Amino acid sequence: MSNIVTQIETDVLVVGSEGTGARAAIEADNYGARTILASKGIFGGSGVTLMAPYSCCVAFGHEDPRDNPREHEKDTIMGGQFLGNQRLIRVYTENAPQRMLDLESYGARFNKKEDGKFEQVLMPGHRFPRAIHYKFATGKQFRKGLMNEVGRRPNIKVYEDFFVLDLLVESGKISGALALDLRTGELVLVKTGAVILATGGAMEMFYPRSDASCDLTGDSHAMALRAGAQLRDLEFMQFFPTGMVHPPALNGVIWIGQLRYKCGGLLYNRYGERFMKKYDPVNMELSTRDLVSRAMATEIIEGRGTPHGGVWLDVSYLGDNIVEAYAAEVFPNFSFRGYNLLEAGVDIRKDAIEVAPMAHFYMGGITINEFCETGIEGLYAAGEVTAGINGANRIEGNALSEIQVFGAIAGQVAAQYAGQQAKSEPNREQVEEKCAALLAPLERNEGVSYFGLRRQAQEIMWTQVGLVRDGEKLEKAAAALTSLREQSSRICVRNKTRECNREWMEALETQNMLLLAEAMARSALYRKETRGAHYRRDYPEKNNDQWLVNVVATLEGEKLNINQAPVEFTYLKPEEV
């Protein structure tokens, strides 16, 4: 009997329903395509777009008329330390203003000045005030505008709890995708001419040291690799320096970080040493995000961390009234977004808190061109799941605008492609073979549990592939991850119920995560220099002679191949600045 119970047909399948995906679906609909907008979780309640609090950088030039897309382009190229794809960056900065106006027309709000122009704020890495925002909840406005607009379009079908698992490719062309309907536990065959991958980052590889949503397990990265697409810049993961690690209730809370840079917070290791003096004796705790994160990670990984794997952040040396006055200003009653420090047993007037860097944004991802094409016909990708805009490091506020620009392009191009093509029929044998693999963990009666594999991988990623790297550790990490990946083909899921089977879902996620984690470790091993978010203790300098290249990853059978591709300096050369 066939393992496929349900078949559906569409022109465009968008995988991921948030900032990128919803925008893509709207544009595909503008071009007349029947569109499915799929989310592993809930539309408007998954991914990280809605979590983004503040900055969305766009060169409107409303605060400073000297600003324009070319200036934004330059800052983005330099912020990415010349590894970004300059053609993509130009498309991005030129289209961003119009895309934000689209979003406004869908119903998103932004803070405006009295003359009706956008309030624009200067962010680090930008030379002009460029960030538009809505209070401290910009991402929620994205959600509101996009949900409104999708709701107005009956030809966009929203599929929730719909976990897309694999792509079907027939002679180099997309013919469909396989998904797990989490509610019923049925495998679904989606026959489609075009697929847009819009699933965001992969910060779950570092959990619990992640401030992002649990949905981001690298599924699309792995699907793209298996389908024959290329990934790049995987060695670059951006960390947010100070998130809480204890108590568990407050794990990942990052707003507390402002105690460091705004309220004179001091950082100590377990021996009570203000360790920043070893890393940046001049600026100490006020050093740059990169350096502070790296210093903290070094202390933790080398065994000088706190009981729960952080370092101490302390403002208790200040008078209680100073701390209270600061708190009253930014988190009244020691409470923020419903998290109350005092109720959770944390009194920052008396005690230091335990903090560690948190994985926050993935610069690396699927290789695309200006049309969001991946090299496989009918397969497109956009948003954080791709690489190219941010190079070796993302400057603040560039993600929210990027996802609108490329979401729209992917939607248009995919719809036009699907409209012109005769659909190719998915190959039955391929479908059955893939389904059997997806069902295997459920049908197996003995084998390994995914928990251990996932935890081990996350621990390896944090300690050896995180902020502080060296060749020896990366070799070991890559080998260990290969072995975990091999073991993951023997995962057995204890819960045999089909409906709402979280264990099955997480087991399949773990397989994806392990493939991407290994690709990341091997990419980091390959790049023998320090640049942007990639720090090699054994190669502590930036090396423009050899490493102005992108590291690229592909999959051949079960083997990951890591190579390099040249960077084209289409508009700006490193020697020009």
Place this chain on the structure above:
Amino acid sequence: MSEQALAKVKIYRYNPKVDREPYYDEYDGIPFEGRTVLDVLKYVYEKHDTSLAFRYSCRGGLCNVCLLMLNGKNVMSCKKLAEKEMIIEPAKNKKVIKDLMVDLSEKVEAGV
């Protein structure tokens, strides 16, 4: 904080596909101090029963999908601190898909 304090938890279970009616599972000795209700569910899921169905995403009080009922009141489980005695049930007025997983297509705003 004493390390020993442990909670007693009663969790609503129901799979409309197979169960004639809902029932409750009870667990004793669950660590709860400094943890959220969601932390407790993850603990029960991992240590006791991987068939427990529940939702979460952002873990940061923003997405609202971890909504459920604790001791009779709707709360966001990722920000509500766990208590010593807890009855955990699906969110009020929502159709149960399985256990604590409900149909969220009618959006509700967070109460807590």
